[in-house]
Amino acid sequence: MSLLEVRDLTVSYTRRGRWGGVHARPAVHGVSFAVEPGEVVAVVGESGSGKTTTAQAVIGLLPPNGRLDGGQILLGGTDIAGWSQRRLQTVRGAQIGLVPQDPANSLNPVKPVGVQIGEALRLHRRGDRRTIAHRVVELLERVGLPDPEVRARQYPHELSGGMRQRVLIAIAVALEPRLIIADEPTSALDVTVQRRILDLIDDLRAESGTAVLLVTHDLGVAMDRSDRLVVMKDGRIEERGATRAVLGAPQAAYTARLLRDAPALRAPEFLSVGTARTTAGATAGTAAEEASREPAVVVRDLVKEYRAGGRPFRAVDGVSFEVPRGTTHALVGESGSGKTTTARMVMRLAEPTSGSVAIGGVETAGVRGARLRALRRDVQLVYQNPYGSLDPRQSVADIVEEPLRNFGLGDRAGRRERVRDLLDRVALPAAVLGRRPRELSGGQRQRVAIARALAPGPKVVVLDEAVSALDVSVQAQILDLLGELQRDLGLTYLFISHDLAVVRQVSHTVSVMSKGRIVETGTTRRLFENPGHAYTRALLAAVPGTAHQLAGQEVGR
Amino acid sequence: MRPGLILSWALITLVALWALVPGVFTGYDPIAGTPAEKLRAPGPGHLFGTDAVGRDLFARVVHGAVHSLSGAFVAVAVGLLLGTLLGLVAGSVRGALDEIVMRVVDVLLSVPGLLLALTVIILLGPGTVNVAVAVGVGSVASFARLARSEVVRVRRTDYVEAAFGSGGRFAAVLWRHVLPNSLVPVVALAALQFGVAILAISTLGFLGYGAEPPTPEWGLLISEGRNYLATAWWLTTLPGTVVVAVVLAASRISRSIGREDG
Numbered sequence: 001m002s003l004l005e006v007r008d009l010t011v012s013y014t015r016r017g018r019w020g021g022v023h024a025r026p027a028v029h030g031v032s033f034a035v036e037p038g039e040v041v042a043v044v045g046e047s048g049s050g051k052t053t054t055a056q057a058v059i060g061l062l063p064p065n066g067r068l069d070g071g072q073i074l075l076g077g078t079d080i081a082g083w084s085q086r087r088l089q090t091v092r093g094a095q096i097g098l099v100p101q102d103p104a105n106s107l108n109p110v111k112p113v114g115v116q117i118g119e120a121l122r123l124h125r126r127g128d129r130r131t132i133a134h135r136v137v138e139l140l141e142r143v144g145l146p147d148p149e150v151r152a153r154q155y156p157h158e159l160s161g162g163m164r165q166r167v168l169i170a171i172a173v174a175l176e177p178r179l180i181i182a183d184e185p186t187s188a189l190d191v192t193v194q195r196r197i198l199d200l201i202d203d204l205r206a207e208s209g210t211a212v213l214l215v216t217h218d219l220g221v222a223m224d225r226s227d228r229l230v231v232m233k234d235g236r237i238e239e240r241g242a243t244r245a246v247l248g249a250p251q252a253a254y255t256a257r258l259l260r261d262a263p264a265l266r267a268p269e270f271l272s273v274g275t276a277r278t279t280a281g282a283t284a285g286t287a288a289e290e291a292s293r294e295p296a297v298v299v300r301d302l303v304k305e306y307r308a309g310g311r312p313f314r315a316v317d318g319v320s321f322e323v324p325r326g327t328t329h330a331l332v333g334e335s336g337s338g339k340t341t342t343a344r345m346v347m348r349l350a351e352p353t354s355g356s357v358a359i360g361g362v363e364t365a366g367v368r369g370a371r372l373r374a375l376r377r378d379v380q381l382v383y384q385n386p387y388g389s390l391d392p393r394q395s396v397a398d399i400v401e402e403p404l405r406n407f408g409l410g411d412r413a414g415r416r417e418r419v420r421d422l423l424d425r426v427a428l429p430a431a432v433l434g435r436r437p438r439e440l441s442g443g444q445r446q447r448v449a450i451a452r453a454l455a456p457g458p459k460v461v462v463l464d465e466a467v468s469a470l471d472v473s474v475q476a477q478i479l480d481l482l483g484e485l486q487r488d489l490g491l492t493y494l495f496i497s498h499d500l501a502v503v504r505q506v507s508h509t510v511s512v513m514s515k516g517r518i519v520e521t522g523t524t525r526r527l528f529e530n531p532g533h534a535y536t537r538a539l540l541a542a543v544p545g546t547a548h549q550l551a552g553q554e555v556g557r
Numbered sequence: 558m559r560p561g562l563i564l565s566w567a568l569i570t571l572v573a574l575w576a577l578v579p580g581v582f583t584g585y586d587p588i589a590g591t592p593a594e595k596l597r598a599p600g601p602g603h604l605f606g607t608d609a610v611g612r613d614l615f616a617r618v619v620h621g622a623v624h625s626l627s628g629a630f631v632a633v634a635v636g637l638l639l640g641t642l643l644g645l646v647a648g649s650v651r652g653a654l655d656e657i658v659m660r661v662v663d664v665l666l667s668v669p670g671l672l673l674a675l676t677v678i679i680l681l682g683p684g685t686v687n688v689a690v691a692v693g694v695g696s697v698a699s700f701a702r703l704a705r706s707e708v709v710r711v712r713r714t715d716y717v718e719a720a721f722g723s724g725g726r727f728a729a730v731l732w733r734h735v736l737p738n739s740l741v742p743v744v745a746l747a748a749l750q751f752g753v754a755i756l757a758i759s760t761l762g763f764l765g766y767g768a769e770p771p772t773p774e775w776g777l778l779i780s781e782g783r784n785y786l787a788t789a790w791w792l793t794t795l796p797g798t799v800v801v802a803v804v805l806a807a808s809r810i811s812r813s814i815g816r817e818d819g
Contacts, residue, residue, distance in 0.1 A: 347722060380722065381719065381722050388715040389715035391733075391734050393738060394734075406725045
């Protein structure tokens with residue numbers, strides 16, 4: 001008998017209409033799969049595929065407007081699908097543990113973490129206060145937190161993201177459940193932390209024989225960590241089976257596309273500076289050629305100091321690099337490494353404490369007013385989150401036109417014409433002109449943001465985690481678009497990312513940042529094939545999906 | 558659409574129509590009375606009854622709507638414009654200016670609104686317009702506080718930074734991005750303040766600072782009816798009910814605006 005068997009699960013979301021009618025939108029249609037004791041089943045899919053809804057339905061934690069329309073959820077042979085919340089409480093925690101997605105918001109900020117772990121034990125009456133306190137320390141030690149006695153008394157804000165995720169895992173395993181549901185357990189974490197957390201889940205499973213239902217958008221994670229795979233799309237199962245078999249020879253076209261688009265599993269030729277993707281210089285004369293040898297961006301000894309409680313703190317500490325024209329330079333690092341602060345100083349959205357930035361040979365330090373605005377025609381920024389970087393009240397046409405209006409480029413008709421051209425460039429239909437950002441998908445929004453950045457005709461575009469918030473297939477499309485734009489327009493990119501797999505694909509040269517300093521710089525090929533610094537090696541080893549590639553080439557492509 | 562909200566909009570529309578075309582709703586003259594029909598209880602002929610000089614109370618309430626509503630409009634407009642402007646400037650410039658404006662707002666908020674309005678009236682002198690301005694000045698502080706907090710939030714968003722990054726000038730970015738995205742809660746407060754202003758204007762009218770008799774202003778109606786509280790309950794109760802109903806409706810509408818975007 002399977003530990004968990006889901007049969008024909010159907011879930012829909014209801015929405016109250018403007019005039020009181022109730023509309024139901026199906027989110028999961030007839031999904032069936034099973035989890036055997038001790039195995040890891042990964043549910044993979046892009047946003048909107050219904051993977052999280054499926055997991056929430058299993059544990060009876062659908063949002064208030066979610067409705068279980070049909071199907072069975074057999075836990076050890078008992079159907080828990082129709083159970084009341086009160087009855088489900090006897091199952092949750094004790095038999096099914098949950099590791100939630102977002103460690104920042106999943107802990108109660110006003111209670112010490114020890115109390116929160118103890119709560120699960122107390123609710124299920126596992127011993128008196130003394131034994132619970134003892135068990136809490138034991139659990140914290142088990143999930144690999146140093147000084148567990150001290151940690152138990154600390155509040156969530158005193159812990160890092162990785163430590164909080166460990167606490168959440170401690171809560172999930174506190175009652176030794178037979179099944180753990182991990183909903184994107186590492187999506188919010190840095191790669192090296194992600195790897196340690198996934199290792200921890202693996203260890204716990206090996207030790208106690210707990211089964212894991214792993215919900216993830218990351219095919220690399222699923223490949224490294226799961227025994228069996230369920231691929232979902234639009235609320236239906238596209239394919240399922242043993243992970244190696246599915247990824248080795250995908251049957252469904254969708255799985256094959258996911259595999260092709262996953263950056264970790266995609267290994268194109270390295271780009272090199274010698275064969276810069278630009279063709280813009282080819283038609284120009286020798287003087288222009290001479291100029292094009294001068295780097296588009298030169299950063300020298302850049303320092304940014306913040307005062308934190310009287311003590312100066314260096315977020316960026318003596319960073320120097322150059323980006324040749326028409327190439328992509330990646331700044332790679334984990335959160336807090338100073339890569340975004342560096343990008344903001346290049347954009348002059350933050351003032352450097354010391355050091356210099358030159359864009360196309362023009363020194364930017366101390367430039368103000370009209371000259372700063374003129375400089376901004378040359379450097380544009382694309383933000384990580386296309387939901388936050390577009391004004392929700394403007395139409396797409398207004399958003400893309402705005403830089404043209406700001407710089408007074410062209411008359412009204414000319415600007416409209418240019419906006420149409422730009423949308424065409426980023427492969428958006430003219431029909432989106434009148435729409436607002438919320439009517440667009442994430443990928444379309446990011447295209448609008450790119451069109452806006454291109455509007456004033458910049459030489460340098462800073463891409464701050466510009467594809468990190470997107471699904472893999474959309475990510476692949478945007479990366480292709482960026483490559484095409486670079487070839488056609490001779491753009492220079494400064495590409496900020498934490499994702500080495502993406503960096504490998506798009507950049508000519510790379511600087512690896514850690515704690516405000518650049519620890520290693522080089523061509524992408526050199527860095528990936530022969531990393532010099534220990535930190536670079538740790539980052540490379542942590543990229544999910546690489547374990548299998550190194551182990552052998554059984555992964556078909 | 559909830560029934561309560563529909564009812565609220567219907568009531569506000571009705572009162573607005575009273576203000577615009579009072580003649581459609583009543584045939585009686587609000588000023589000239591018929592002494593023979595004085596102090597009649599509410600009934601078929603006189604819906605709200607009549608007062609001590611035989612004037613139809615319903616006619617006086619209908620004709621009074623224009624005074625109370627226009628007063629409330631002026632009050633809200635004063636508070637909305639001044640308050641939003643202060644909040645916008647303080648929230649976007651920040652620094653010392655922000656500190657000064659917000660400490661003044663703190664002081665204003667610590668003084669009870671009616672007391673503040675009375676102080677302004679003593680400076681300006683009584684009268685319908687002055688009462689409206691006084692009530693409006695009393696609400697500047699809350700508008701400024703709310704507008705500033707919204708402006709500070711919007712100022713930190715990526716799209717405002719992107720607007721500066723794409724060469725936007727300070728004033729243009731404020732006008733195009735910061736202001737429109739800060740306004741929803743401010744408009745909700747304006748709707749709420751509309752009800753509060755009617756109440757405050759009526760209160761000041763009741764205290765004798767507003768319109769002069771025989772103007773049929775709502776607060777004044779209640780004040781005049783007070784002398785007949787023992788014998789003619791309708792003179793205070795019915796205009797009072799109208800005021801309360803309008804205030805409640807405005808507050809209900811305000812809540813629906815506040816939720817619209819959330």
